[in-house]
Every structure is written in C-alpha cells, then in structure tokens.
Amino acid sequence: xxxxxxxxxxxxRAAGVSKSTVSLVLQASPLVNExxxxxxxxxxxxxxxxxxxxxxxxxxxxxxxxxxIVVNDLTNSFFAELAVGMDIVxxxxxxxxxxxxxxESLDRQREVIAxxxxxxxxxxxxxxxxxxxxxxxKPLIAAxxxxxxxxxxxxxxxxxxxLSDNYAGARAATEHLIALGHRRIAFLGGFSDTAVSADRIDxxxxxxxxxxxxADAALVVNSAPSRAGGVAAIERAMLIADxxxxxxxxxxxxxxxxxxxxxTRSLEPGRDxxxxxxxxxxxxxxAVPALTTVSVDPQGMGxxxxxxxxxxxxxxxVEAEAQVASVRLVVRQSCGTGAGQWGGGASHDTVAKDxxxxxxxxxxxx
Amino acid sequence: xxxxxxxxxxxxRAAGVSKSTVSLVLQASPLVNExxxxxxxxxxxxxxxxxxxxxxxxxxxxxxxxxxIVVNDLTNSFFAELAVGMDIVxxxxxxxxxxxxxxESLDRQREVIAxxxxxxxxxxxxxxxxxxxxxxxKPLIAAxxxxxxxxxxxxxxxxxxxLSDNYAGARAATEHLIALGHRRIAFLGGFSDTAVSADRIDxxxxxxxxxxxxADAALVVNSAPSRAGGVAAIERAMLIADxxxxxxxxxxxxxxxxxxxxxTRSLEPGRDxxxxxxxxxxxxxxAVPALTTVSVDPQGMGxxxxxxxxxxxxxxxVEAEAQVASVRLVVRQSCGTGAGQWGGGASHDTVAKDxxxxxxxxxxxx
DNA sequence: CAGGATTATTGGATCGTTCCAAATAAGTCA
DNA sequence: TGACTTATTTGGAACGATCCAATAATCCTG
Numbered sequence: 001x002x003x004x005x006x007x008x009x010x011x012x013r014a015a016g017v018s019k020s021t022v023s024l025v026l027q028a029s030p031l032v033n034e035x036x037x038x039x040x041x042x043x044x045x046x047x048x049x050x051x052x053x054x055x056x057x058x059x060x061x062x063x064x065x066x067x068x069i070v071v072n073d074l075t076n077s078f079f080a081e082l083a084v085g086m087d088i089v090x091x092x093x094x095x096x097x098x099x100x101x102x103x104e105s106l107d108r109q110r111e112v113i114a115x116x117x118x119x120x121x122x123x124x125x126x127x128x129x130x131x132x133x134x135x136x137x138k139p140l141i142a143a144x145x146x147x148x149x150x151x152x153x154x155x156x157x158x159x160x161x162x163l164s165d166n167y168a169g170a171r172a173a174t175e176h177l178i179a180l181g182h183r184r185i186a187f188l189g190g191f192s193d194t195a196v197s198a199d200r201i202d203x204x205x206x207x208x209x210x211x212x213x214x215a216d217a218a219l220v221v222n223s224a225p226s227r228a229g230g231v232a233a234i235e236r237a238m239l240i241a242d243x244x245x246x247x248x249x250x251x252x253x254x255x256x257x258x259x260x261x262x263x264t265r266s267l268e269p270g271r272d273x274x275x276x277x278x279x280x281x282x283x284x285x286x287a288v289p290a291l292t293t294v295s296v297d298p299q300g301m302g303x304x305x306x307x308x309x310x311x312x313x314x315x316x317x318v319e320a321e322a323q324v325a326s327v328r329l330v331v332r333q334s335c336g337t338g339a340g341q342w343g344g345g346a347s348h349d350t351v352a353k354d355x356x357x358x359x360x361x362x363x364x365x366x
Numbered sequence: 367x368x369x370x371x372x373x374x375x376x377x378x379r380a381a382g383v384s385k386s387t388v389s390l391v392l393q394a395s396p397l398v399n400e401x402x403x404x405x406x407x408x409x410x411x412x413x414x415x416x417x418x419x420x421x422x423x424x425x426x427x428x429x430x431x432x433x434x435i436v437v438n439d440l441t442n443s444f445f446a447e448l449a450v451g452m453d454i455v456x457x458x459x460x461x462x463x464x465x466x467x468x469x470e471s472l473d474r475q476r477e478v479i480a481x482x483x484x485x486x487x488x489x490x491x492x493x494x495x496x497x498x499x500x501x502x503x504k505p506l507i508a509a510x511x512x513x514x515x516x517x518x519x520x521x522x523x524x525x526x527x528x529l530s531d532n533y534a535g536a537r538a539a540t541e542h543l544i545a546l547g548h549r550r551i552a553f554l555g556g557f558s559d560t561a562v563s564a565d566r567i568d569x570x571x572x573x574x575x576x577x578x579x580x581a582d583a584a585l586v587v588n589s590a591p592s593r594a595g596g597v598a599a600i601e602r603a604m605l606i607a608d609x610x611x612x613x614x615x616x617x618x619x620x621x622x623x624x625x626x627x628x629x630t631r632s633l634e635p636g637r638d639x640x641x642x643x644x645x646x647x648x649x650x651x652x653a654v655p656a657l658t659t660v661s662v663d664p665q666g667m668g669x670x671x672x673x674x675x676x677x678x679x680x681x682x683x684v685e686a687e688a689q690v691a692s693v694r695l696v697v698r699q700s701c702g703t704g705a706g707q708w709g710g711g712a713s714h715d716t717v718a719k720d721x722x723x724x725x726x727x728x729x730x731x732x
Numbered sequence: 733c734a735g736g737a738t739t740a741t742t743g744g745a746t747c748g749t750t751c752c753a754a755a756t757a758a759g760t761c762a
Numbered sequence: 763t764g765a766c767t768t769a770t771t772t773g774g775a776a777c778g779a780t781c782c783a784a785t786a787a788t789c790c791t792g
Contacts (some may be wrong), residue, residue: 004426007748018772023750040456048505053429053484054420055748058777062750064420066485074453075648080446087440087467091474096481100463101453108457115462118419139414143371216549227652256649263654264763282441283622286593288629337727373778384742389780399740421778423748428780 006049014043020185026051038148056121066114066345067309068098070109070126076226076253077281079127080299082150085241086125087346095308103128110136117145123309127151130194146312150305153195160312160321162305169294169327170203173276176292176329178211180336182246182274186219188258190250195251200278204248225250230257238265246274252281252293259287259334261357272337289333296327380409394415397697423486433675434464434482436475436492442592442619443647444664445493448516451489451668459676463510470495483511489675493517496560500524512678516671519561526678526687530670532562535660535693536569539614539642542658542695544577544703548612548640552585554599554624556616562615566644570614591616596623604631612640612701618647618659625653625700640701655699662693 008026012019017036024032025040032040043049057064068088071079083099090097098121100112109129117139128136134156140147147159154161177185187204190197205215205271221237223229230249234257237244239341249255255277259269269275270289277284277293284291304325312318374392378385383402387554390398398406406689409415423430435452437445449465456463464487466478475495483505489512492503498521506513511673513525553570556563567685587597587602596615598622603610604634615621621643625635634643636655639652641696643659668693678684 005748009748019749020772020774021749021770024771027750031770047510050480050509051484052486052748054423054486055777056750057420058424058748059403059750060777074440074446074450075443077441077446080440080443084440084467091466091478092399094481096464096466096478096485099449099453099646100462101450101458112457112462114416115460118417119462120420142414143416153601153792203700227649233653257652260652260654279714283593286597286626288626304773371778374780375778385779386742386781387740390741392779397740401738418778421747424749424778425780426747428747624764 004048007052008049008217009296010047011040011049014047015040020291024309047345057058063313064120064122065095066098066119066121067306067313068100068121068124068126068148070081070100070102070112070116070128071125072102072104072129072224073351074099074101076251077283078244078251078279078296081281081298082302082305085299085304086306087302089306089310093306095310102129106131113140116145118320121145123147123313123352125150125305125309128154130191141318144318146309146310147304148312150301151196155195158320160308160319160323162308162323162325164296164301164325165327166199167206169278169296170200170248170328172196172203172327172329173209173278173292173294174204174207175211176331177211177246177248177274177276177335178207180246182244183213183242184216184242184246184249185213185274186221186237188221188247188249189223189229189254190225191222192220199247199340209220210313219244223254225254227253227257227260230254230259231261232257233274236257236260246276248276248278250278252277252284252291254277254285255282255291255293255334259291270334270336275299276329276335280330284330285332292332292334293330294327295330296325301325338342371418372413373418374415374697376413377406377409377415380413380675381406411653424504429679430486430488431461432464432485432487433461433490433679434490434545435491435643436466436468436478436494437471438493438495439469439592440465440467442617444619444645445615447647447664448493448668448671449666451669451670451674453663455669455672455676459672461676468495469609472497479506483509485517487515489679491516491671491675494520496557507684510684512675512684513633514671514675514678516667517562521561524686526674526689528667528674528689530662530667530691531693532565533569533572535644535662535695537573538569538693538695539644539660540573541571541577542697543612543614543640543701544573544579544644546612546640548610549579550582550585550605550608550610550612551640552587552603552613553580554587554608554613554615555589555595555620556591556602558586566614566616567597585610589620591620593623593626596620596625597627598623600624600627612642614642615616616644618643618645618650618657619702621657622649622658625655625657628699636700636702642695646696650696650717651698655700655703656685658698658700659696660693661696662691667691 008022011022013230022040025037056062073079098116100293102109106129125148127150132154136153137147137157137159141158149159149161153163187201192201208215218240221233223233249258255275258275262269262273267273277291280293280295374385374388377388387404391403422428439445464482468475470493484550491514493516499521500520503523503525507524515525515527519529553567574581584606587599589599615624621641624641626641628635633639643657646659646661650659
C-alpha cells in the first residue's frame with residue numbers, strides 16, 4: 001500500500017532517457033538539451049518524484065545541507081530569537097536544521113550531538129550547556145565538521161565563536177546607574193561560575209570601583225537566569241542590611257522577574273527602584289515600564305552565527321575565528337527617566353553607549 | 367586532509383571480521399559471539415567510527431528517525447514551549463527533529479516541507495500557517511508520511527490533529543468574568559478568520575447570550591496575536607463608546623500587551639480592568655498581576671502531539687485520529703480577586719472549571 | 733561416527749544518486 | 763568524404779549499511 005518510492009530510474013523510464021540524464025536535469029546542468037529537460041521535468045511532476053538527499057549524500061563529495069543547532073533553553077526568549085535568526089539565514093541558504101534543547105544537561109547534549117553526527121550534519125552551532133569542556137569538540141574537529149560556539153565561551157576550544165561583549169555592556173549599564181545617582185547597585189541573577197556571568201560581573205565591578213564605589217560582594221545575588229529566578233533574587237536582595245536602590249540583572253528574563261517581585265512589595269520599578277536588563281528581547285520594548293537594557297540583538301546574533309557557519313561550510317576550510325558582537329545600552333523607562341529622584345534621563349529609546357569592540361577577529365590555523 | 371570517513375569495512379578489517387558481522391554488532395544482534403562483539407566494539411571506539419544513518423536509510427525498510435516540526439512563530443512562548451515538549455519526547459525516543467519557523471508565510475512553509483521530505487522525515491508535526499489548505503497535505507498522505515496537525519485545525523485534512531478545546535475554554539473564561547459582575551466584556555486580539563479565533567469567539571459569544579447579555583460586535587477587536595498586538599487592541603477598545611470593563615484575550619501574549627496598554631493609561635489590570643488570557647505560558651504565573659488564563663499546557667500538548675506521531679510511525683498504519691485536549695481556567699489575580707469591585711474571587715491558582723471534552727477520538731480509515 | 737541441530741560468520745546484491753569515461757549524434761572545415 | 767569539433771547522452775562503478783541465503787564451525791545424540 002505504501003507504494004515504493006519513485007526514483008530517478010522511474011523518471012528516466014517515463015521520459016525515455018537514462019538515469020544519468022535525469023541526474024543532470026536535477027542539478028540544472030547546462031549540458032542537457034532543452035526539450036529533454038522539459039520532458040524530464042514533466043515526468044518528475046507527473047510521478048510526484050521526491051529527491052532523495054540521503055542517497056546523494058553517500059558520495060563523499062556532497063554537502064548534506066543539514067546543520068545542527070543546540071541551545072540550552074528554548075523557552076527563554078533570548079534563545080528562541082537566536083534560533084529564529086539562524087532559521088532565517090539557513091532557510092534561505094537552502095539548509096535545514098536540527099534543533100535540540102539541552103536544558104543544561106550535558107548528557108542530553110552529548111547524545112544529541114552524536115545523533116546529529118550520525119545524520120551527517122555539515123556544521124553545528126551550539127550554545128554549550130554549563131560544564132561543557134573544550135575536549136568535547138575534539139571529535140567534531142577531527143572529522144572536519146565546522147562548529148560555531150555562541151553566547152557562552154568555552155576556553156581552549158579550537159572552534160569559532162560569536163560572543164557578545166558582556167564586559168563592556170555590563171560596565172556601560174552600571175555606569176548609567178551610577179550617573180543617575182545610585183550608590184548601592186546590585187547584580188542579580190545568573191550563576192557566577194559561567195563565563196558570561198563572570199564577564200558581566202567584572203564589568204559591573206570595574207564600573208563601581210572606577211567611580212570610587214565599593215564593590216560589596218553581598219550585592220551579587222545568584223539565581224536561575226529565568227523570570228522565576230529574578231523574583232527569588234530580588235527577594236533576597238531586599239533582605240540585605242543596606243538595601244540596594246537599583247540592580248543590573250543578568251538578563252531580561254531576570255529583570256522581568258525582578259519587576260514582578262518589586263510590585264508584590266508595592267515598589268514600582270523605574271520609580272522606586274532602578275532595573276536594567278541584558279539582551280533586549282522583544283518584550284523589553286513593550287513591557288511597562290519599558291525595560292532599560294543592554295541590547296544584544298539576539299536575532300541578529302543568530303543570523304550572524306549562521307553566516308559564520310555557512311562561510312566555513314562553503315569554504316571547506318575549518319578556520320577558527322572569534323568574533324565579539326558589540327552591544328549597546330538602550331535607555332528606556334525602568335531606571336527612572338524624566339522626573340525621578342535620580343535626575344532626568346533621556347526620553348525614548350536613547351542609545352547611550354555603544355561598545356566599540358566589534359569584530360575583533362582572531363585567527364587560528366586550521 | 368579531511369580524512370575519508372571510517373566505514374563498517376574499516377572496522378571489519380581492524381577487528382578481523384566481515385562487514386556483515388560489524389553490522390550485526392551495530393544492531394546489537396544476539397547472534398554474535400561475545401568476544402567478537404567486544405573486539406568489534408573496541409575497533410569502533412579506536413577508529414572513532416560514526417554510524418552513517420543516511421546510508422542505512424537507503425534500504426526502504428528502515429525508518430529515518432527524523433521528524434519535521436513546523437511552527438509559525440517560535441518567538442511566541444506558546445510555540446517555544448510546544449516545541450520543547452516535542453523535543454523531550456522525540457529525544458528520548460531516539461529521534462532527531464528538523465525545526466522550522468514559517469512566520470505565517472505559506473511559501474516558506476511549502477519550501478520547508480519539501481526540503482524536509484527530501485531529507486526523508488518519517489513524520490511531520492505542523493502548526494499550519496494561516497491560509498494552509500487541506501490539499502497541501504495530499505502529497506504527504508500519498509507518500510505514507512504520518513502528519514499531526516496541532517493548534518490550528520485545517521478543515522478536511524485527512525491527517526491526525528491535536529487541538530485544544532477553544533470553545534469550552536473561551537466560554538468558561540467568559541462565564542467567569544460574567545460571574546464577577548462584568549457586563550461589557552471585550553474579546554481582544556487574534557484574527558477572526560482563523561479557526562482557533564473563530565472557536566474562541568463562539569465560546570465567548572455563547573456565554574454572553576446564555577447570560578442574557580448582548581454580544582456587541584464592536585467589542586471584538588482583531589489584532590496580531592502578539593504582545594504588540596495586545597497593546598494596539600486595548601487602545602482601540604478604549605475608544606468604544608460604551609467602554610468594556612474586562613476582556614478575554616486571544617492568547618497570553620495579547621493579554622500581557624493589554625496589561626501594558628492599561629498601565630500606560632494608568633489603569634491597573636485586575637483592579638481597574640479584568641484581563642483573562644489563553645494558553646497559560648510560564649510567565650503567566652510569575653507576572654504581576656498573575657494572569658488569570660485558560661491553561662492549555664503547551665508543553666504537555668507538545669509531548670502529546672509527539673506521542674501521537676510516534677505511535678503512527680511505529681505502527682506503520684497511517685490512521686487519522688482527532689484529539690481534543692481539555693483546558694482549564696486558572697484563576698489568578700488579573701481579574702480582581704479579593705476585594706475588587708466585582709466581588710471576591712478565590713485566592714490562589716484556583717482551578718475553576720475543567721472542560722470535560724478530553725480525548726474524544728474519531729477515526730478515519732487509512 | 734554419520735546425520736541433524738545449533739551457533740557464528742560471511743559474500744554478494746541492493747537501496748537511490750553522482751560522476752567519470754566513453755559513446756553517439758550532429759555539424760564544420762578543408 | 764574523412765578528420766575534427768561540439769553538443770548530448772549513457773552505462774557502469776562507486777558511496778555505506780542491511781539482509782538473505784549460504785557456509786563454516788561446534789555440539790549433540792542415538
């Protein structure tokens with residue numbers, strides 16, 4: 001009942017040519033006569049032929065036109081947007097993508113990468129789970145599969161990476177809060193054992209000391225990098241003896257959670273407490289108050305990562321390249337603009353600072 | 367330089383057996399001697415062999431262990447969670463998934479499905495883009511590829527579907543608002559030309575007329591089913607002569623937008639205006655005020671859809687089955703619980719009503 | 733110990749496509 | 763007309779794993 005598939009041979013028979021000719025037509029080769037081409041194409045339509053890429057991929061020259069994408073938490077808008085950005089570029093390049101969510105599980109990550117390799121991915125973009133080791137990429141490198149690490153750095157991994165300028169972003173955001181008059185500024189959310197978190201905390205600390213403020217370790221509160229984590233973090237932050245008056249949050253999800261937590265204590269974010277996020281997910285603009293945040297442009301980052309991977313796939317050379325995406329502070333309403341007690345700010349979506357570290361490149365040999 | 371791949375023949379040579387034996391080991395066949403198996407496995411490890419599923423899939427008996435997932439808008443938490451639910455089930459079943467985002471584009475949808483077919487998916491789960499026609503699934507059906515339609519119904523499509531009970535959910539939510547004393551209730555967001563929207567509006571209307579209230583067509587405001595759309599919808603709703611005092615929103619994203627829009631007008635959702643969402647995405651619980659919404663459990667729905675598809679793939683029979691997932695109204699804070707002017711409600715995450723239409727099944731012949 | 737059952741192993745042939753070398757057809761030139 | 767292009771077309775032989783039928787090795791059992 002499930003009829004056996006239609007193959008090039010069937011097409012060849014129907015069009016009265018050889019399978020080789022059909023193959024040439026499929027590849028849009030200029031060698032084939034126009035009438036023959038038309039006849040073959042008609043047969044293809046009539047018989048409902050579907051190209052079997054798996055068969056074609058057997059010959060070791062071909063590219064599978066499949067890439068793998070591995071992320072930690074698709075329910076986080078940041079990763080969802082990142083994935084959408086990649087999807088856009090991959091789709092228009094004629095690639096199709098495996099997408100897997102690890103939920104920070106190293107086991108799942110390992111399994112999923114293995115599975116993708118069996119299916120012959122020609123490249124991989126990964127936001128590695130916490131605890132991923134540089135050696136985990138060895139087999140991929142040995143097999144000549146291009147890899148692009150995004151968002152989180154893995155020290156010592158000899159593969160390409162695209163990271164945002166976390167240090168500069170956090171520093172600019174902290175400086176903004178200081179300029180508004182804040183003296184007790186907390187850093188909320190995230191786990192400080194990750195590279196991303198460490199970089200942001202460094203930027204935050206350096207801004208504080210540069211302004212002659214003390215970097216009180218108690219003001220750094222770890223929590224899950226999620227909305228729920230933000231609620232928990234602000235609760236703990238409010239128990240600190242000398243309360244903070246503002247916070248730089250690990251990401252926008254945490255920032256939204258912090259706003260929620262403030263409201264349950266009848267504090268209005270922006271008026272009674274300054275909140276800055278990180279990422280600039282779409283909701284950041286429409287939320288009330290609109291979130292002041294460090295814009296990372298997740299979708300753009302996804303597109304860029306996809307382009308980096310495609311470049312490597314197409315060039316054939318696997319040449320590690322480290323790119324840093326610049327970020328910019330977008331000032332909105334969540335830190336008290338207008339007539340707040342911390343002085344007047346700009347009015348609407350003002351870009352305060354652009355980190356100029358864009359596109360520093362660093363090449364390793366293949 | 368990119369060394370040619372390691373194949374079963376290489377393993378065979380290294381282990382001093384034939385390729386057939388290696389194949390048996392790969393399939394964990396009990397026919398092979400323990401010592402031989404050990405020797406082969408050692409060779410597999412030593413040479414860094416990776417199984418080539420593409421080659422195996424050539425023989426028409428095998429299943430590709432790949433499924434396709436097509437959604438409209440991954441940046442919407444509802445779809446992201448849906449995808450995560452599917453991912454969980456597929457991963458543990460040893461499947462790997464193509465994921466593509468259509469952004470409601472029929473062209474992209476067509477291309478992406480074609481591409482997935484060329485790569486030999488053994489099944490497809492799709493939340494069809496607006497305007498998808500039942501005939502679009504003909505080729506898939508003819509080829510014996512199981513399809514599960516989720517979220518949005520396509521009338522006349524002879525494939526399985528998993529939909530939520532939109533009518534019952536909307537009706538229950540509307541009845542809840544009426545019970546709280548509301549008389550002018552709006553329906554905000556979504557496009558009424560989609561089946562989902564139509565069903566929800568039907569439930570909303572029927573609840574109104576059953577309560578002896580007039581169903582004023584002006585109170586139904588279309589908009590994009592997004593946060594931004596919600597902002598736009600509430601703005602238009604506030605221009606209506608006889609203003610509504612509450613709204614049932616097309617989905618949670620719209621509901622959040624409505625809350626945002628209310629706040630910019632200095633109206634506090636829950637106190638000054640009743641808001642009910644639809645979907646129950648994760649943020650619904652942590653948002654302030656916590657959103658009263660119709661819980662669809664998107665992740666659970668994703669899991670269930672994945673199971674439906676796997677069942678069909680494994681059984682071999684392609685038997686269309688229509689399932690309706692029951693929904694329940696989760697009462698939280700966004701419609702004025704406690705001492706609101708519309709009477710006291712329950713306190714915390716109360717389940718008000720469970721639609722009992724679960725798992726009505728309807729079989730078509732294969 | 734012949735014959736039968738059991739246990740392990742193994743050559744092809746096969747899946748659907750690509751690609752090379754070679755063949756054929758058609759035209760060109762002297 | 764024969765040699766020589768140029769334009770089309772075409773049989774195989776891969777690619778890597780599976781699977782069937784057949785073989786080889788071992789163990790019974792009367």
